[in-house]
Amino acid sequence: MKINDVILETVTKIVVFIILTFGVELFLSGHNNPGGGFIGGLVLSSAFVLLYLVHDIEGVHKGIPFDFKKIAAFGVLLAVGTGVGATLFGADFLTQSASHFNLPIFGETELSTVVLFEAGVALTVVGVVVTIILSISEDV
Amino acid sequence: MLIITFAILLPFLVAILIPSLYKRIPSRKIGWFVLLVPLTLFIILAGFIPTVAEGETYIHTIKWIDSAGINFTTYLDGLSMIFGLLITGVGSLVILYSIYYLSEREALGRFYVYLLMFMGAMLGVIFSDNLMVLYVFWELTSISSFLLIAFWYHRKKSRYGAQKSMLITVSGGVAMLAGFLMLHMLTGSFSVRDIIATIGQYTDESLFVPAMLLVLLGAFTKSAQFPFHIWLPDAMEAPTPVSAYLHSATMVKAGIYLVARFTPVFGGEAIWFYTVSCVGIFTLFWGSFNAVRQTDLKALLAYSTISQLGLIMCLFGLGSAALNEGYSADSVIYTQATFAALFHLINHSTFKGALFMVVGIIDHEVGTRDIRRLGGLMAFMPVTFSIALIGSFSMAGLPPFNGFLSKEMFFDSLLNARNLDIFEMGTWGTLFPVVAWIASVLTFVYSMIIVFQTFLGEHQPNRLDRQAHEAPAGMLVAPSILAVLVVGIFFFPNIVANYVLRPAMQAVYPPFEGAEGLVPHISAWHGFTYTPLLLTIGVVLVGVLLYKFLRYWRGVYTIAPLSWNLDTLYNGILMRAEQGSTFLTRLYMTGYLRDYLAYIFIFFTFIVGGTLFLNGSYSFDLSNDAPIMLNEYIIIFVMMGAAIAIIFAKSRMTAIVLNGVLGYSIAIFFVVFRAPDLALTQIIVETVTTALFLLCFHYLPEWKREKLTRFTKVKNALIAVSVGTVVTILALSVQGNKMFDSISVYFEDAYELAGGKNIVNTILGDFRAFDTMLEVVVLFIAGIGVFTLIKLKARKEEQDVEDQ
Numbered sequence: 001m002k003i004n005d006v007i008l009e010t011v012t013k014i015v016v017f018i019i020l021t022f023g024v025e026l027f028l029s030g031h032n033n034p035g036g037g038f039i040g041g042l043v044l045s046s047a048f049v050l051l052y053l054v055h056d057i058e059g060v061h062k063g064i065p066f067d068f069k070k071i072a073a074f075g076v077l078l079a080v081g082t083g084v085g086a087t088l089f090g091a092d093f094l095t096q097s098a099s100h101f102n103l104p105i106f107g108e109t110e111l112s113t114v115v116l117f118e119a120g121v122a123l124t125v126v127g128v129v130v131t132i133i134l135s136i137s138e139d140v
Numbered sequence: 141m142l143i144i145t146f147a148i149l150l151p152f153l154v155a156i157l158i159p160s161l162y163k164r165i166p167s168r169k170i171g172w173f174v175l176l177v178p179l180t181l182f183i184i185l186a187g188f189i190p191t192v193a194e195g196e197t198y199i200h201t202i203k204w205i206d207s208a209g210i211n212f213t214t215y216l217d218g219l220s221m222i223f224g225l226l227i228t229g230v231g232s233l234v235i236l237y238s239i240y241y242l243s244e245r246e247a248l249g250r251f252y253v254y255l256l257m258f259m260g261a262m263l264g265v266i267f268s269d270n271l272m273v274l275y276v277f278w279e280l281t282s283i284s285s286f287l288l289i290a291f292w293y294h295r296k297k298s299r300y301g302a303q304k305s306m307l308i309t310v311s312g313g314v315a316m317l318a319g320f321l322m323l324h325m326l327t328g329s330f331s332v333r334d335i336i337a338t339i340g341q342y343t344d345e346s347l348f349v350p351a352m353l354l355v356l357l358g359a360f361t362k363s364a365q366f367p368f369h370i371w372l373p374d375a376m377e378a379p380t381p382v383s384a385y386l387h388s389a390t391m392v393k394a395g396i397y398l399v400a401r402f403t404p405v406f407g408g409e410a411i412w413f414y415t416v417s418c419v420g421i422f423t424l425f426w427g428s429f430n431a432v433r434q435t436d437l438k439a440l441l442a443y444s445t446i447s448q449l450g451l452i453m454c455l456f457g458l459g460s461a462a463l464n465e466g467y468s469a470d471s472v473i474y475t476q477a478t479f480a481a482l483f484h485l486i487n488h489s490t491f492k493g494a495l496f497m498v499v500g501i502i503d504h505e506v507g508t509r510d511i512r513r514l515g516g517l518m519a520f521m522p523v524t525f526s527i528a529l530i531g532s533f534s535m536a537g538l539p540p541f542n543g544f545l546s547k548e549m550f551f552d553s554l555l556n557a558r559n560l561d562i563f564e565m566g567t568w569g570t571l572f573p574v575v576a577w578i579a580s581v582l583t584f585v586y587s588m589i590i591v592f593q594t595f596l597g598e599h600q601p602n603r604l605d606r607q608a609h610e611a612p613a614g615m616l617v618a619p620s621i622l623a624v625l626v627v628g629i630f631f632f633p634n635i636v637a638n639y640v641l642r643p644a645m646q647a648v649y650p651p652f653e654g655a656e657g658l659v660p661h662i663s664a665w666h667g668f669t670y671t672p673l674l675l676t677i678g679v680v681l682v683g684v685l686l687y688k689f690l691r692y693w694r695g696v697y698t699i700a701p702l703s704w705n706l707d708t709l710y711n712g713i714l715m716r717a718e719q720g721s722t723f724l725t726r727l728y729m730t731g732y733l734r735d736y737l738a739y740i741f742i743f744f745t746f747i748v749g750g751t752l753f754l755n756g757s758y759s760f761d762l763s764n765d766a767p768i769m770l771n772e773y774i775i776i777f778v779m780m781g782a783a784i785a786i787i788f789a790k791s792r793m794t795a796i797v798l799n800g801v802l803g804y805s806i807a808i809f810f811v812v813f814r815a816p817d818l819a820l821t822q823i824i825v826e827t828v829t830t831a832l833f834l835l836c837f838h839y840l841p842e843w844k845r846e847k848l849t850r851f852t853k854v855k856n857a858l859i860a861v862s863v864g865t866v867v868t869i870l871a872l873s874v875q876g877n878k879m880f881d882s883i884s885v886y887f888e889d890a891y892e893l894a895g896g897k898n899i900v901n902t903i904l905g906d907f908r909a910f911d912t913m914l915e916v917v918v919l920f921i922a923g924i925g926v927f928t929l930i931k932l933k934a935r936k937e938e939q940d941v942e943d944q
Binding site: 030031032034036037038039042043045049053069076079080083087091094096112114117118121124125127128129131132133135136137138 | 202203204205206212816817820821824825827828831832835836894895896897898900901902904905906909910912913916917919920922923924926927930931
């Protein structure tokens with residue numbers, strides 16, 4: 001359905017980027033501050049939902065030509081894959097590890113395999129939420 | 141040895157690749173690509189033969205759920221070696237054959253995905269040392285064979301056969317799982333090697349016999365032993381390469397493998413000895429008896445497979461007696477039965493594989509498998525005839541084919557078994573050779589039927605769909621290789637014995653390690669007075685007579701108790717079960733959401749409330765609770781007000797908004813209680829659900845006040861009050877009752893253990909990552925479910941499923 005609402009459309013153009021940035025920030029800071037894969041994924045998908053609400057589905061689909069089912073599937077594969085990955089190094093299934101690296105711009109940074117796992121969670125959430133909302137809204 | 145793990149995983153990996161490959165390359169080429177997989181694995185496994193023959197075993201563990209003792213441990217010894225070689229060797233030939241057998245119009249991509257899945261699962265079964273992993277692969281073979289049998293799913297019979305085989309083998313598999321769990325309770329280990337090493341201490345435990353019988357149930361259903369054999373003839377609806385592979389060379393032998401693998405565990409027990417050998421010998425007889433009356437060549441081969449599997453099973457049963465007293469010069473002779481079983485296992489795969497392929501060729505070139513319509517094909521198909529001749533004569537136990545050698549050893553073992561002075565074999569032992577001899581005569585008869593009624597006699601071109609002619613060369617390669625093996629093994633049996641059977645014998649008889657006489661010298665000639673030879677001569681003489689006068693005694697099959705069959709029973713049970721469950725489902729599936737909610741709430745009240753009541757844990761203690769602040773009171777009253785207002789809401793919009801108030805108030809609660817993660821999640825979830833509500837809002841029907849009867853009102857009120865009470869009691873009594881120690885101590889070290897300052901996140905990502913992973917999977921499944929329900933509900937079936 002197409003809603004003609006100039007104010008909402010104008011606000012959305014800015015707000016969507018704020019939400020997306022916030023989602024990524026939540027996702028990245030998850031290990032030490034409130035946030036993480038699940039919430040990050042939810043925030044990201046709420047941005048997409050907002051887009052779909054304001055603009056029509058075809059229009060948004062031109063800009064974001066992703067198949068969200070595939071994104072969800074990829075997320076699940078990633079989450080399970082990091083678990084399997086640990087077994088290749090002789091560790092238990094789903095063992096995570098982290099260590100600190102000295103990176104050029106960021107200085108000392110902690111890199112952790114949990115981020116990959118959480119990324120899988122986030123992608124699944126985004127994929128599933130958007131898929132469900134899209135299928136329901138396309139149906140009605 | 142990581143390479144065995146790789147061998148199990150390779151077919152799966154290639155199977156994943158196939159769908160994308162199938163779109164890009166010509167469909168005929170895909171078979172050649174797939175052929176590389178078993179061929180590579182066969183060569184790799186063959187490379188292990190010399191070291192395994194010297195008694196070497198290879199083990200490799202990949203940790204999976206280490207804390208529960210479930211690890212992906214692969215174990216290569218003589219026994220798994222034989223099966224591995226059969227699976228990959230026969231697998232290569234079957235794929236080679238299927239390239240020519242299946243037309244390009246078939247869904248070849250799907251076919252090879254299933255076949256590779258099956259191959260990987262079979263390799264997983266035989267190489268897994270861990271019982272749980274073995275079970276997973278075991279059921280995977282059932283599922284992939286279900287898919288293969290139902291490959292031509294537009295045929296009603298294919299679907300029936302697939303369902304039947306799956307129902308029977310999977311129920312057997314579940315029984316086996318129960319048996320495995322009992323074994324785990326007994327020994328505390330899931331590792332087959334550990335169990336074999338320690339089993340001696342547990343034989344008197346009460347769980348030992350049930351565990352044994354349950355494991356046997358799994359083996360019997362899989363290996364189509366009486367009375368579970370009924371699925372095998374129906375499974376013949378699968379394409380012939382599948383029948384050749386699954387139903388003669390590999391899957392049905394998984395049960396044999398299981399019996400062989402567990403012989404060191406349960407062998408030496410009278411129950412094991414009698415169950416395995418009696419079921420085996422009766423299956424041998426029943427299969428051969430029923431094979432003679434078949435008119436469809438494939439059905440005939442199906443019954444003959446059942447019968448031959450019974451033979452092998454019976455031999456394993458007899459061979460297990462040797463473990464009763466441990467090693468001695470006297471007991472070692474009883475191991476010959478196991479030796480014969482293993483030898484016949486290889487022989488059977490070669491000749492039966494060839495025969496199945498021959499039948500496929502006939503079906504493919506002539507258009508029918510009905511014996512009554514066939515005849516005189518020898519002149520048109522000389523090569524096929526030769527292969528059929530070699531295969532059938534080997535099956536009948538005639539020289540110079542490998543079946544002769546193992547058949548003689550079979551007779552010899554049965555005669556030896558008579559001398560067993562344990563398990564009261566003195567009295568019953570004589571029955572074994574008698575039944576076996578009769579079954580062998582029948583085997584001879586049906587073997588002759590295959591060759592002579594198909595290839596000799598009168599040619600009836602008008603009853604055939606197509607003009608008879610020889611098959612293309614490519615189709616003949618695979619069965620020819622098998623036929624050459626049949627002859628080759630006859631002339632050089634001791635190569636097989638020394639390199640392949642010796643390590644397998646040691647795997648079955650660990651206490652007999654290096655014992656003299658464990659591996660006998662196989663020879664074709666023992667002199668004129670050798671009893672098994674006399675028995676064979678008798679089989680031939682009587683068999684020829686019976687075959688000559690077949691039409692005079694075929695009437696036997698119409699006698700009532702013999703024409704009665706188990707299929708009727710199976711169909712009856714299935715029908716009753718379906719009727720029963722339909723009746724039961726109609727009782728409670730009303731189609732009203734409110735009814736389902738009522739069920740859930742009533743169930744919840746009874747289970748949770750009941751448990752609280754029974755445990756006496758409904759007491760609570762408020763003295764340690766934190767004081768309630770004013771702002772908390774305000775939130776609570778807002779929530780209560782919103783909840784009550786929903787009941788009296790006049791429009792749907794009001795109700796949605798009030799519901800949103802409830803949700804956001806909970807989020808505020810989380811903020812007050814310093815749980816920012818939860819608050820965030822709650823706010824977003826609430827927003828997204830409200831958005832969803834509003835999406836559908838426009839299309840929902842008019843909100844009408846329903847006139848409820850007094851009874852419904854009272855019922856609803858009762859349910860509401862009881863659920864509310866139970867939840868309140870539950871929430872209050874959480875403080876006072878602790879059945880287990882708190883695990884929160886563990887999470888206090890989150891920063892050191894997992895390197896994260898956010899405790900919630902370390903729990904989700906590190907400590908309880910398994911939960912999170914499965915939640916993600918569940919979420920994904922739910923999403924796909926919603927998608928398919930909504931998207932596909934209106935779409936009509938594109939392919940009409942016709943009921944043939």
